[in-house]
Amino acid sequence: MSPPIIATAGLACETSTFSPSKTLAPAFHPRRGNEVIDKYPFIHNGTPLGDAADWRGALIGHALPGGIVSREAYETLSSEIETRLADIVKAHSIEGLWFDIHGAMCVEELDDPEADLLRRIRKVIGPDVVVSASMDLHGNVSRELAHQCDLITCYRTAPHVDVAETRERACRNLVALIARRRKESSKALPFKAWIPVPILLPGEQTSTRMKPAKHIYGAIALVESTPGVIDAAIWVGYAWADEPRNRAAIVVVGWDKSAVGKGAEHLAGLFWSARDDFQFVAPSSTFAECLDTAIACSPSDRPFFISDSGDNPTAGGSGDVSWGLARLLERPDFKYAKGPKVIYASIPGPEAVHAAVKAGIGATVTVTAGAMVDNLHAGPVTLTGRVHSIKYDDMHARIEVVIQVGSVFAILTELRKPYHKEHDFTDLDLKPREADIVVVKIGYLEPELFAMAKGWMLGLSPGGVGQDLGRLGHKRIRRPMWPFDKHSFQSEPNLSARFIARSDEVLEGPDD
Incomplete structure (x- = not known):
């Protein structure tokens, strides 16, 4: 047969x-x-x-x-x-x-x-x-x-x-x-x-x-x-x-x-x-408290990873919420190149990417990125810095550039992209194992990142996949539902x- x-x-x-x-x-x-x-x-x-x-x-x-x-x-x-x-x-x-x-x-x-x-x-x-x-x-x-x-x-x-x-x-x-x-x-x-x-x-x-x-x-x-x-x-x-x-x-x-x-x-x-x-799978707190903890941690706890979880593109986030990067660039700790080395992955900005490509590696540029799709939580972010690296033909991002602002190395992409593998960083001439802080738009760390992290916190940042479910406004899910209606279960559900x-x-x- x-x-x-x-x-x-x-x-x-x-x-x-x-x-x-x-x-x-x-x-x-x-x-x-x-x-x-x-x-x-x-x-x-x-x-x-x-x-x-x-x-x-x-x-x-x-x-x-x-x-x-x-x-x-x-x-x-x-x-x-x-x-x-x-x-x-x-x-x-x-x-x-x-x-x-x-x-x-x-x-x-x-x-x-x-x-x-x-x-x-x-x-x-x-x-x-x-x-x-x-x-x-x-x-x-x-x-x-x-x-x-x-x-x-x-x-x-x-x-x-x-x-x-x-x-x-x-x-x-x-x-x-x-x-x-x-x-x-x-x-x-x-x-x-x-x-x-x-x-x-x-x-x-x-x-x-x-x-x-x-x-x-x-x-x-x-x-x-x-x-x-x-x-x-x-x-x-x-x-x-x-x-x-x-x-x-x-x-x-x-x-x-x-x-x-x-x-x-x-x-x-x-x-x-x-x-x-x-x-939560890791200690969680506000984004600011996560940064405070990362800065204060001992060298043995570095690289310290922070999940910018509210805009995680592999959970359904738009990937272009600029809130996390803006908060990072506001910190005086990272204003100068000799400060703690930080990698941020990532924020889409097609015009910013094209401007950086045109200027070339080593050039100083002022570009604006983010909030083209999701501007509910923050507007676009403008950054002035040195073009550190450029990579072409990525399946998701198409073109990636890294711009160094003080001690922050921000990854900008033509289209949104998740960063789950070590080579996602090393392909851009970045060394996450040698960084002090790595901020990634992600929830729980994927295996390669988890293996690299000496310290890790889950940042409760805003976005379309924010961790505070009660604030999102579910209206059509069946009720009662745990944990939305913790006090509404008068009896055990039918299982x-x-x-x-x-x-x-x-x-x-x-x-x-």
Whole structure:
């Protein structure tokens, strides 16, 4: 028997509804056809999964987190996915679809776009094709998304060091389910237990580096090892969007209904029981107090990293809030070149970048950057300094320049960019390990930065992904919700398993 044909499609973007920026179609850097397969080595020919199925790419798009996706962009990309899948279906009888998504994409005038996209896909591929979704644990799993999927899983680490592992697991589970259906000449599907948990917290309080998230996610292995269970997953949810689906969720799938239900309820109970225990992953304070601490720390605590967390571009911030850089440049500690060496990453300013490029390395320039998109918290920042370095052709930033103002080395970009790797700095002739202070627009530190940091604080700065959720103004999330309504829970929430059967669209047990 020939291997099953499995298609791959999906759109991924983590989007804040509190950020004024907008995400357009080119930001997804769409891959089509064989480009999709090329992206994932674990489904290449010669690998176990690559040889177990005939993988066909439709279209996938992964955008840098940001503001809401325009309806035009969503319709354009979704329509192309439908068209490309229709072409695959015309030529082949497909048995599976890997749904490659994030789970926190917001689209203008549309709730739950991942579920909407999968409904559209189902109309093309039909009801009998098995769908396996891989997601970010900061995504959201609505009842409808759980209903449309047959298998669904997500990352188990934050920071996410198991991205490839999760996607491979989703594909491995998909191939195994198709093989079972073939062997048994059956269209049977595993049980799915879904439990929404009324908790909505930022990733910086739910990192798996520390308890209680470390303990909660550590329990997944025990549930998954239970006979009759295929996969178990816990979603923290996405805190910086305002939709009814935004909350934590548990999904367990498997062939033993009792084991699946008990496993889901166990994980949900662990999550809810720990609600009072979630704390920031690092000491947190105002930006000013973070700088005071960094300046006063001993050499053994340097480089001292500060997370300028309110405008984190990898959480959905616009990336161009100038507030943090302006506060830094106001400090007399950094006025002169002999002061504590500070690296700031980063602020977009296309005109500033072009002016620095025109002037050249070593020139002194006066430029203005920031607040082109998000000027709700601060206006543009003007700085006069020496052009330290220039780099071209970055995937995200396009052009980067470093301008030295006193002892501050500020990275300016043509387009916004996250700074997560050591080479992001060394490529710009910056040495973060030798700096006194490194300020990065980020929440929890990504692994390479975490390894470099001798000291670290989380700066509670303003922006579209600010850590003070109560100030953002959520109006559409389901209530009561922890921690928004701590005193409104007169009784324990319903954490019983809801069994969702796609075949007959029956929801057993209480709804959400």
